[in-house]
Amino acid sequence: MSDTLTVSAPADFHVHLRQGTFAELVTKHVRQGGFGLAYVMPNLVPPIKNTEQALLYKAQLQAIDPSVDYMMTLYLSPELTPAEIRKAKAAGVAGIKSYPRGVTTNSDGGIESYETYYPVFEVMQEVDMVLNLHGEIPSSASSNTCVLNAEAKFLPHLRALHKAFPRLRIVLEHATTRAAVDCVKELGDTVACTITAHHLALTVDDWAGQSWAFCKPVAKYPDDREALHEVIRQGHPRFFLGSDSAPHPPHKKSNATPSSPCAAGVYTSPILLPLVAHLLEMFGALDKLEAFVSTNGRTFYHKPARDSDKVVLRRTKKVVDEIWTQGDDSVVPFWAGKELEWEIAES
């Protein structure tokens, strides 16, 4: 087996780059992790809700690292009118992100019913703007809904949206279940799905009592993880990487008090391409690396690779750093202290 791998233009189609000095630390990790394209989530405080805010945020990110192509999104909220969609499209905003209320970091303003937004989706379909779905419904004891079945129970909403807007491009974000994989496969070519790196490694056992591996959606059963592996091994063109890399300060990840849980999120940006190569090799899908991290997503998003964006990986035994720091900010990556079999040789 070759000791180097060349990957054309890796693109991360779901990443959290935060704000302020924390953004200065983590935005640089996109390129460091081997990626030249970042599809940027809008769940800041306050959320990115209009074109002007998105352009301002993009300018802030470009000031930190101008070498990355930032694709911007807006947070789906009642403020988002059909007119604003047209404006956003004209300004190059790529997608609209929908968060069900209260299911993850900064989602308190999330939506409760999709039908309210049908006029917005109509215009999105017309102007060809992507709808990015956090595909979970809120927990409810009376309907036996909890973090374990929140994604499976969301799938009827995905089916209904696709039926109502068959030409609207929809991405089900960070799928974690066999049910989600099967559902997306079954739907038409306008429906795609991102998969994170960490959900290729984790199951529920890994985050039981281990807050560093806790994220939303939570990692599920071993068979769900196997379904993610299978669809990547198959090279299915509508499944691609969206890391959902979500940095939090270490004290928010390591410490729970009886009244306050740990933050949800796993951070993979600074090691992303080597990590994905490592994991894909573990489950026999290394030959699908370029399809998963570049071709499939770029095809769906109409973002062709440039030849100049190649990244070369070489085989190694390298232990991942325990912490990454800049000024007063720091962040602990997934796989900290563990060995990866690949590293970036040139990019």
Add this chain to the structure above:
Amino acid sequence: MSDTLTVSAPADFHVHLRQGTFAELVTKHVRQGGFGLAYVMPNLVPPIKNTEQALLYKAQLQAIDPSVDYMMTLYLSPELTPAEIRKAKAAGVAGIKSYPRGVTTNSDGGIESYETYYPVFEVMQEVDMVLNLHGEIPSSASSNTCVLNAEAKFLPHLRALHKAFPRLRIVLEHATTRAAVDCVKELGDTVACTITAHHLALTVDDWAGQSWAFCKPVAKYPDDREALHEVIRQGHPRFFLGSDSAPHPPHKKSNATPSSPCAAGVYTSPILLPLVAHLLEMFGALDKLEAFVSTNGRTFYHKPARDSDKVVLRRTKKVVDEIWTQGDDSVVPFWAGKELEWEIAES
């Protein structure tokens, strides 16, 4: 509704009292929590594996608080011979605890196959000694086994044991699933089941990112918790309290590092009877309090209540202390900082 409740002789049929100075702190909490009987688990370091060790441990516990009736158990291991069972029975040891290998605190020496122990179970059945089962099978990705289905997948072993030894009294400990409740109901009168206080309150959502609510078996789906509520509301005589109150030093509960998860265990001893009353009232089973915390378990274990052991609860609004300390040891109880509707008036 009355503002006081009298409960006859509360008995906790599953508790961890630890060793050394930590035992001095937590053993006193049995009586403080309203209980005069403690069925003591043997998973110390090293485990309690023979009669002599059990009697020595019992003497240590009696030296800390002589007012509590300690029922002792041995850890099922290859050292446990039929002759040792007879000796233990003669010395008043009440039960034998089986831990599947590696599934919870100090279970590395747990069993891998029950058939090896059939000669031991034969003698246990003959002398009428109880078999206490930690009912989970070890996780295995290839068989899609994880902490969520480990209990349901154990139930065929329970059925097989009951079939092979129909007169052997068996307790399925700390049931957390509807499947386990249904299975125990279906089996004969020699099979009973303990339920913890915390599993009446928690679901998987509560321990996601919240290590203080993490225990083994993990709390499951809302419908599983509902099944626990239902069987207590029904007053089923073979279901009773075993708190599985499991103290750990606070730093082992609050802090995870990327390489080391938090300890599994929820600690309820010092507030146990008020907590159980509070929870049963929340799901409409307060009239079953005495059956659940006393009558049912005492009947199964042949430990009749004495009239002198009555405990009186009175209605209150009392916030649970955040931490309980003695010398260098401390422990944080479940429900810390939250209000309970009942307190102990006299015992």
